Amino acid sequence: MRGIIYTRVSSDEQVKGTSLEFQEELCRKYCEQKSIEVLAIFKEEGASAKTADRAEFLRAIEFCRKNKGKLDAFVVAKVDRFARNTEDHFYVRKILLDYGVTLHSVTEPIGNNPAEKFVETVLAGSSEFDNAIRKQRCTDGMIKRINQGIYPWKPPVGYKCANFKKRGEKKSEPDPPDDTIFPLIQRALKEYPKRRCTQVELARLLDEWGLKEIRGRKTTPQFVDRMLGKHLKFYAGLLENPWTGEETEGQHIEMITQEEMHMIQLVRAGRINSAKHDRYNPNFPLRRTVICVSCNRPLTGSAPRGNGGKYFYYHCHNKECSLFGKSIPKETLENKFLEYLEKITPKEKFLNVFKATVLDLWQEKGKRFESEAAKYEKRLEMLQAKRKRIFEMREDGSYDKEEFQERKEEVENEIAAVKISLSESRIEQFDIEGSLTYATNFISNLGRQWFDLPPQLRPRFQQLIFPEGIPYDRVKGFGTAKLGLIFNLNRQFLRRKFVKKSQVVDPAGLEPAISRMQTGCSAAELRALVHL
Amino acid sequence: MASENKFINMLSIEQTKKLLKDPNISDKEIEEIRDGFRMLAEIIFEKWQQEKQTKRVQKLYPQKEALCKKELSL
Numbered sequence: 001m002r003g004i005i006y007t008r009v010s011s012d013e014q015v016k017g018t019s020l021e022f023q024e025e026l027c028r029k030y031c032e033q034k035s036i037e038v039l040a041i042f043k044e045e046g047a048s049a050k051t052a053d054r055a056e057f058l059r060a061i062e063f064c065r066k067n068k069g070k071l072d073a074f075v076v077a078k079v080d081r082f083a084r085n086t087e088d089h090f091y092v093r094k095i096l097l098d099y100g101v102t103l104h105s106v107t108e109p110i111g112n113n114p115a116e117k118f119v120e121t122v123l124a125g126s127s128e129f130d131n132a133i134r135k136q137r138c139t140d141g142m143i144k145r146i147n148q149g150i151y152p153w154k155p156p157v158g159y160k161c162a163n164f165k166k167r168g169e170k171k172s173e174p175d176p177p178d179d180t181i182f183p184l185i186q187r188a189l190k191e192y193p194k195r196r197c198t199q200v201e202l203a204r205l206l207d208e209w210g211l212k213e214i215r216g217r218k219t220t221p222q223f224v225d226r227m228l229g230k231h232l233k234f235y236a237g238l239l240e241n242p243w244t245g246e247e248t249e250g251q252h253i254e255m256i257t258q259e260e261m262h263m264i265q266l267v268r269a270g271r272i273n274s275a276k277h278d279r280y281n282p283n284f285p286l287r288r289t290v291i292c293v294s295c296n297r298p299l300t301g302s303a304p305r306g307n308g309g310k311y312f313y314y315h316c317h318n319k320e321c322s323l324f325g326k327s328i329p330k331e332t333l334e335n336k337f338l339e340y341l342e343k344i345t346p347k348e349k350f351l352n353v354f355k356a357t358v359l360d361l362w363q364e365k366g367k368r369f370e371s372e373a374a375k376y377e378k379r380l381e382m383l384q385a386k387r388k389r390i391f392e393m394r395e396d397g398s399y400d401k402e403e404f405q406e407r408k409e410e411v412e413n414e415i416a417a418v419k420i421s422l423s424e425s426r427i428e429q430f431d432i433e434g435s436l437t438y439a440t441n442f443i444s445n446l447g448r449q450w451f452d453l454p455p456q457l458r459p460r461f462q463q464l465i466f467p468e469g470i471p472y473d474r475v476k477g478f479g480t481a482k483l484g485l486i487f488n489l490n491r492q493f494l495r496r497k498f499v500k501k502s503q504v505v506d507p508a509g510l511e512p513a514i515s516r517m518q519t520g521c522s523a524a525e526l527r528a529l530v531h532l
Numbered sequence: 533m534a535s536e537n538k539f540i541n542m543l544s545i546e547q548t549k550k551l552l553k554d555p556n557i558s559d560k561e562i563e564e565i566r567d568g569f570r571m572l573a574e575i576i577f578e579k580w581q582q583e584k585q586t587k588r589v590q591k592l593y594p595q596k597e598a599l600c601k602k603e604l605s606l
Binding site: 464 | 542543547548551552554561564565566568569570571572573574575576577578579580582584
């Protein structure tokens with residue numbers, strides 16, 4: 001008879017009774033007694049028999065396949081060395097039988113007659129049962145630790161592991177914080193909901209704060225993902241039982257509060273906008289307003305780098321459009337837009353409504369100025385009293401000359417600032433006529449105003465004038481756009497331009513737009529009309 | 533009429549009608565005109581406030597402003 005020996009230990013620290021050498025010795029003696037010629041010995045170190053996914057075991061099976069008909073015995077010291085799973089046991093045993101190989105156990109009476117088969121079945125089941133019991137004991141131990149508030153595994157980055165990998169010494173105390181990494185992770189977790197940055201940005205920030213130097217490797221977005229996901233509860237001082245999903249208060253020092261944890265979870269779940277998405281790029285104010293003449297989709301902007309810096313362009317981003325890839329320089333498009341806007345004014349017949357709206361709005365906002373003014377007055381009174389006290393303290397000797405000078409200057413600066421704010425709010429409160437003039441001047445030259453508008457106000461302004469956008473052709477320029485109901489294209493302006501060019505005196509009725517805008521009711525008349 | 537309460541202190545349809553003096557404009561158009569002007573007035577107000585704010589900062593911190601300008605020119 002010919003055969004092979006297979007030995008296995010589940011860890012390199014296995015007790016003497018089942019060590020590889022001891023198993024081999026037993027198997028060799030058995031082979032001698034049964035006159036089995038040993039062709040090969042397969043030794044498996046540190047592998048579990050829960051599954052058949054073991055490198056040496058697979059090599060042993062392969063050896064049997066290659067030597068089909070030449071091999072008779074597969075010798076193991078005990079059935080549980082072969083498999084600890086009943087299904088695997090009988091599956092592999094059948095394969096071996098197909099190759100003409102019988103399983104032999106040194107210490108157990110197994111074989112192919114009915115009694116031996118029965119014993120083998122019981123032994124295979126017993127191995128699986130033994131394994132299941134051990135697993136259960138291990139799980140119970142871990143659950144017990146969790147219930148005590150101790151994390152039974154290696155803690156996440158930011159904590160040092162108490163008794164990690166020390167054989168025989170189970171964790172009996174919580175994981176202490178890692179003094180160098182703990183504050184960095186804590187800062188990142190606290191900043192995340194405030195900054196609403198992406199995981200890539202947070203990884204970059206962590207490296208900027210020094211995490212890369214401490215850990216000796218670059219922080220990846222995947223690391224941040226684990227930090228904000230899998231390990232978040234631990235950082236908030238909670239331990240989760242993975243088998244039941246129950247949460248327990250951990251004994252370790254938490255990095256963040258549970259409120260902060262919930263905030264992070266909300267941001268990540270998308271219930272609160274995570275990254276601040278700037279829909280309107282200040283570099284491309286006409287993005288989304290100007291539309292492609294070919295495919296009717298809004299133009300977008302990009303700034304490729306070239307010789308000497310960035311170059312800003314608008315272009316159509318629809319790959320199927322005939323104008324895809326044909327860019328328009330930012331300056332060209334914006335100058336033409338400015339020219340176009342100069343031809344637009346609100347309809348003159350609506351001027352009174354506009355003025356009344358301005359009055360209403362200013363009055364409404366004026367109420368806020370009133371309350372602000374009251375606040376400033378109160379603050380001013382308080383500061384005046386403080387100033388008086390400083391003088392008194394100088395007189396009774398509480399302050400020396402230098403201290404007095406310093407305190408006096410400090411309070412006088414504050415008084416000056418509050419006085420300015422107070423006078424501003426009073427002017428804003430009562431300057432109704434001034435605000436009307438300001439608003440009328442605004443609408444008399446929309447082009448100029450668009451140019452001067454702060455970037456965040458431009459999109460609203462454009463949306464109001466061109467609710468459906470304005471088409472642009474590279475050759476013909478701006479096409480006909482649907483204007484908001486209150487605006488019209490001031491053809492008069494064009495005619496005036498033409499008249500000026502031809503050096504002819506303006507005919508009556510073609511006076512500049514501004515003077516026409518300033519006609520209509522006065523503020524008092526408007527108020528009377530509205531409140532009739 | 534619910535949309536009339538969108539803004540506090542807003543002109544009513546009746547008041548807007550009086551100001552327009554045009555019987556041919558429908559109520560829906562009147563509402564659109566009023567809302568359009570309200571939006572425009574708000575943009576103007578915000579711009580006006582920002583200008584005021586800039587002036588206030590210049591008044592309070594003239595040295596800082598001068599420094600900024602100097603840095604920009606450099």
